[in-house]
Amino acid sequence: MFEHVQKRHRVFFVYIGGESPLKEKYIDAASELIVYTYFFSASEEVVPEYVTLKEMPAVLVFKDETYFVYDEYEDGDLSSWINRERFQNYLTMDGFLLYELGDTGKLVAIAVIDEKNTSVEHTRLKSIIQEVARDYRDQFHRDFQFGHMDGNDYINTLLMDELKVPTVVVLNTSNQQYFLLDRQIKNAEDMVQFINNILDGTVEAQGGDSILQRLKRIAFDAKSTIVSIFKSSPLMGCFLFGLPLGVISIMCYGIYTADTDGGYVEERYEVSKSEIESQEPTEESKEQEPRSADVLVPTVQGPKDVLEKKKD
Numbered sequence: 687m688f689e690h691v692q693k694r695h696r697v698f699f700v701y702i703g704g705e706s707p708l709k710e711k712y713i714d715a716a717s718e719l720i721v722y723t724y725f726f727s728a729s730e731e732v733v734p735e736y737v738t739l740k741e742m743p744a745v746l747v748f749k750d751e752t753y754f755v756y757d758e759y760e761d762g763d764l765s766s767w768i769n770r771e772r773f774q775n776y777l778t779m780d781g782f783l784l785y786e787l788g789d790t791g792k793l794v795a796i797a798v799i800d801e802k803n804t805s806v807e808h809t810r811l812k813s814i815i816q817e818v819a820r821d822y823r824d825q826f827h828r829d830f831q832f833g834h835m836d837g838n839d840y841i842n843t844l845l846m847d848e849l850k851v852p853t854v855v856v857l858n859t860s861n862q863q864y865f866l867l868d869r870q871i872k873n874a875e876d877m878v879q880f881i882n883n884i885l886d887g888t889v890e891a892q893g894g895d896s897i898l899q900r901l902k903r904i905a906f907d908a909k910s911t912i913v914s915i916f917k918s919s920p921l922m923g924c925f926l927f928g929l930p931l932g933v934i935s936i937m938c939y940g941i942y943t944a945d946t947d948g949g950y951v952e953e954r955y956e957v958s959k960s961e962i963e964s965q966e967p968t969e970e971s972k973e974q975e976p977r978s979a980d981v982l983v984p985t986v987q988g989p990k991d992v993l994e995k996k997k998d
Contacts, residue, residue, distance in 0.1 A: 811854060
């Protein structure tokens with residue numbers, strides 16, 4: 687049955703031993719992660735002869751044609767260890783898998799290549815990563831995940847930069863930091879030296895999830911979305927962005943002209959009011975002039991009045 691399980695599943699976990707606190711932790715972890723991988727329990731006689739156990743009980747993971755034993759002192763929490771070890775050591779990467787690897791806390795070393803390109807440079811980088819993942823498994827499997835990715839589209843959006851192909855990039859998917867090559871990778875030894883420089887802090891990390899980087903990512907995502915829309919459908923892009931801009935422009939023009947007309951009407955009202963007020967004193971003075979003339983100026987006698995006086 688063990689051989690049957692090993693043929694069917696590329697990665698699976700086995701608890702070996704009787705009842706113990708470790709088994710209780712194993713059952714709890716299995717209940718939590720059963721949707722991601724496979725869990726079994728067995729007696730010591732079931733496992734193959736090449737498996738050597740220093741102590742019992744034990745939890746093992748079988749993958750990549752070998753096995754690893756859980757060490758509570760070095761590996762920490764059992765559930766976290768299972769979550770880190772549930773992937774094969776070398777994988778074909780995509781966006782969804784990188785998202786899942788973010789929970790493992792591992793650094794991901796990726797050969798970014800064009801699988802359709804059969805040139806020596808593309809195949810050489812892929813084989814170097816595979817060699818490091820295979821030959822240095824015991825040294826790096828706790829801290830690193832290895833693989834390759836076809837094309838640089840997803841990596842470009844992650845790095846917010848244009849990455850030349852082929853190349854190697856190391857990602858920290860938990861905080862969006864990344865490490866670019868500080869040397870030309872000619873063989874597996876160069877790649878191992880590059881990994882060791884990352885671990886000891888010699889290679890500077892770029893990117894991250896700071897506030898500035900988040901603002902840059904928002905601007906980059908908006909720019910990428912607009913460019914992709916116009917590339918795929920220029921007419922649709924013009925409609926989607928031209929219509930709102932046109933409506934906003936008309937609204938702004940209407941608001942501006944409404945303010946201008948309102949100011950002009952108010953100004954004309956003030957002018958008319960001042961003209962009316964200035965005209966009122968002149969009319970009053972005109973009305974008063976005849977009255978004063980009647981009082982001060984004597985009336986002139988006409989010829990008819992003179993004749994009547996003579997007759998008298």
